[in-house]
Every structure is written in C-alpha cells, then in structure tokens.
Amino acid sequence: MRIRISHSITYAYDEPVRQLTQILRLTPRDHDGQHVMSWRIEPTVDGNLRAGQDAHGNIVHTFSADGPISDLAIHVGGVIETLDLAGVIRGTIERVPPEVFRRDTLLTTPDDALRDFAMTATRADATPLAKMHALTEALHDLLACDRSGQRTGVGAAAAFAAGGGIPQDLAHIFMTCARQLGIPARYVSGYVAQSDALPEAEGAHAWAEAHLTDYGWIGFDCANGLCPIDTHVRIAAGLDFSDAAPVRGARKGGSGENLAVLVSARAANAQLANQ
Structure with missing residues (x-):
C-alpha cells in the first residue's frame, strides 16, 4: 500500500517567543515492511534544522529559531510504501x-x-x-x-x-x-x-x-x-x-500558547504518489 501522510503542528502565542527549540521524532525510516518514497519537514519560520539519531536509532530533527515569533507551523509529510x-x-x-x-x-x-x-x-x-x-x-x-x-x-x-x-x-x-x-x-x-x-x-x-x-x-x-x-x-x-514523543520543545517567552494539530494518513494511488 502507498500511504500519503500530512501532519501539521501549529503554534500561536499571546506573547512572542524570544527563542525556541523543538525536538522532532517525525521521520520514518526504511525497514522490510516500509519504504520511504518521499518525506519532508518544513517549518514556517527561519531557523536551523539539524538531523541526527537517538539511542534507539530513531531519526531525530532539532529545530531552533530566534524570535520574536508570534506563530509557528511545522508541516511534515510524504509518501510511504508498506507491506x-x-x-x-x-x-x-x-x-x-x-x-x-x-x-x-x-x-x-x-x-x-x-x-x-x-x-x-x-x-x-x-x-x-x-x-x-x-x-x-x-x-x-x-x-x-x-x-x-x-x-x-x-x-x-x-x-x-x-x-x-x-x-x-x-x-x-x-x-x-x-x-x-x-x-x-x-x-x-x-x-x-x-x-x-x-x-x-x-x-x-x-x-x-x-x-x-x-x-x-x-x-x-x-x-x-x-x-x-x-x-x-x-x-x-x-x-x-x-x-x-513526536514533538518535545522548550522556549523562552511565548506565554499563552495555543496549539492545533491536523493529521491525515490515506491510501495514495501511484499517480498521486509520483507527483
């Protein structure tokens, strides 16, 4: 099966954030039961996105950015082929x-x-x-x-x-x-x-x-x-x-956080998967 995944995490703050760091475990990796055909992580503010691995072999991205930041969204998604x-x-x-x-x-x-x-x-x-x-x-x-x-x-x-x-x-x-x-x-x-x-x-x-x-x-x-x-x-x-945990984070400032999460995972046909 080919599965198209779209995952958006949106933050809005009553008081702007001065600095933030997000630890993201949101990236799949290949094994016998799945193949990653495409995948992306796209923050909506400028910052530094670094990839690494943790002690369990999970792919971990660290995103850090300096403010002032009043709102931030992290869009994650791609196509996975599964067996x-x-x-x-x-x-x-x-x-x-x-x-x-x-x-x-x-x-x-x-x-x-x-x-x-x-x-x-x-x-x-x-x-x-x-x-x-x-x-x-x-x-x-x-x-x-x-x-x-x-x-x-x-x-x-x-x-x-x-x-x-x-x-x-x-x-x-x-x-x-x-x-x-x-x-x-x-x-x-x-x-x-x-x-x-x-x-x-x-x-x-x-x-x-x-x-x-x-x-x-x-x-x-x-x-x-x-x-x-x-x-x-x-x-x-x-x-x-x-x-x-998919997301963990820390920030300086940014009181009054409002969080919204939208996730979609649906079967994708070959034509859509190749776009």
Whole structure:
C-alpha cells in the first residue's frame, strides 16, 4: 500500500517567543515492511534544522529559531510504501538489547490489578506468541479507546483503572502486562491509514512491539485488536512514550500558547504518489 501522510503542528502565542527549540521524532525510516518514497519537514519560520539519531536509532530533527515569533507551523509529510508482514518487524536498526525492554518505567509501572490481569488473560501453558495475541484480544475487548487524541499523561495502571484511554495508554498497558510475563515490550509511535476496516484509524497512532525468541520483534495494536498491517507506518520506538514523543520543545517567552494539530494518513494511488 502507498500511504500519503500530512501532519501539521501549529503554534500561536499571546506573547512572542524570544527563542525556541523543538525536538522532532517525525521521520520514518526504511525497514522490510516500509519504504520511504518521499518525506519532508518544513517549518514556517527561519531557523536551523539539524538531523541526527537517538539511542534507539530513531531519526531525530532539532529545530531552533530566534524570535520574536508570534506563530509557528511545522508541516511534515510524504509518501510511504508498506507491506503486510503480519506485524513482524525486520530490517530495523537495533541499538538496544531486547532485555532492556523488560524494565519498568514511570508510565509502565504495574499495580496489583495489572499483575493479576496479565496472568488471568493468558494461559500459563501457552506459547509466548499465543500469550501476546490473547493479551491483545483481552485488552481490545475490555478497554475503551478514546478518539479525542488528547494526551492523557497518565501511566498504565491509572489508564487501566479508568477503563481505557487513547492508543498511547493502551500501548502502555499492553507493555506493562507483557513485561510482567517476562517478555520485552516497547512503545511505537506512527501513523495508520484511515480506513473503514479499522475501528481506530485517525492518522496519528501508537502501538506496542513484543520481542519473542523465535520471531524477533512483533507489533500488537490493542486499539484495533490486531497486529500492524500495511495500513501502519512506523516512526519511532522506545521504552515508553517519553522515548518516542513526536514533538518535545522548550522556549523562552511565548506565554499563552495555543496549539492545533491536523493529521491525515490515506491510501495514495501511484499517480498521486509520483507527483
């Protein structure tokens, strides 16, 4: 599938910004399941845009600019060609051993309820792969997925107690349970092509990957109740949202920030993709 992505992040400030820095994890890279045909990052103010990589191998751009800046937009997008590999991830840059992803973080710290759920949702005699599928199905059936797109900022235990959250929260819950079962799990940010076939396909998305000895890394999308297919575009991965946040920033001045985000991810035909 060819997927055309358009992602705009717009800031407006009541008081002009004197200086700002944005850390952007918004650029996909090639692996066996996706090929980047075109991609761009375009800020609307003059500044310095530098490319690099983080400890997880994610592509990171740092944008810095001096003010006064009253408004700023960052337009990101391009065309990605994807393949359905049933969630199996191959050909990615792996700089961190899988065992590191067994570690709990602030957003994936379990409580008794999550520990109990991880055990009751899976059979003790099942294979690790069967356990991950059972966990995905159980969480998809149990938890409500919030379509608001507003980041909650809560950890897995709080989201589980609340009965759901945005896809980011569901990914954290899955990761917490997988780690309790002794299986390394990591957070993935990306996009999902909008489709009537998927219940949760609003453009920007998040899911999890689990590392299984016999298969390597495999993706699990609890919001949609399936392994990622050719509708999914993988952008960044890490121990939790903090490692793969699409945008992080700091500024001097600029009180009264107003933020607007617009994301579109749709199947593109060959003619449009080649324009």
